[in-house]
Amino acid sequence: MQDLRLSVAEILGRPGEYRDIAVRRPLPGVGMALARLGEQGIEGDLRIESVIEGILVTGRVQGDAVMQCARCLNEFRQAVTLRVCELFAGPGHEASEDADVYQVEGVEIDLEPMVRDAVTLALPLNPLCRKDCKGLCGTCGTDLNQGSCDCQEDDFDPRWAALSDLRQRLENQEL
Numbered sequence: 001m002q003d004l005r006l007s008v009a010e011i012l013g014r015p016g017e018y019r020d021i022a023v024r025r026p027l028p029g030v031g032m033a034l035a036r037l038g039e040q041g042i043e044g045d046l047r048i049e050s051v052i053e054g055i056l057v058t059g060r061v062q063g064d065a066v067m068q069c070a071r072c073l074n075e076f077r078q079a080v081t082l083r084v085c086e087l088f089a090g091p092g093h094e095a096s097e098d099a100d101v102y103q104v105e106g107v108e109i110d111l112e113p114m115v116r117d118a119v120t121l122a123l124p125l126n127p128l129c130r131k132d133c134k135g136l137c138g139t140c141g142t143d144l145n146q147g148s149c150d151c152q153e154d155d156f157d158p159r160w161a162a163l164s165d166l167r168q169r170l171e172n173q174e175l
């Protein structure tokens, strides 16, 4: 498959008929600040099924994502697997203009926008290299996963000082 356009002429308007297809394709530019799809793109197994309302696409898509840890900023790779279940509205079942629904275009469906949307949603906004990543020291920038730094212990954030002062005054009912 050169792109992710696909003719559904054989099954359109014949509810119950389906085809199973395999997709494998690079999808450059899918991602956000800290997570993007790797250059291999996606691969997946999809069922393209004719339903009363149009064409239903279901199945599994997976790919390798390149992420940057939101805490320690190290780059890492992680597999992303997602399930898709999307309706492409057929002739006579077009949604109103403002609705965010995919459409059968003539006798074709274009899977690419759907796959792009689904993968983007599956990517984490704040990826972590591991759940307990300790991140970087806010003062000296040491990666605290590699070891501790000297400024760690005796650092006292002045904002907390103001808060505890406020709390003390509240407790003493000075306000």
Ligand SMILES: [Zn+2]
Pocket (backbone or CB within 6 Å): 069, 070, 071, 072, 073, 074, 128, 129, 130, 133, 134, 135
């Ligand atoms: Zn990390």
Ligand SMILES: [Zn+2]
Pocket (backbone or CB within 6 Å): 137, 138, 139, 140, 141, 142, 149, 150, 151, 152
């Ligand atoms: Zn430090």
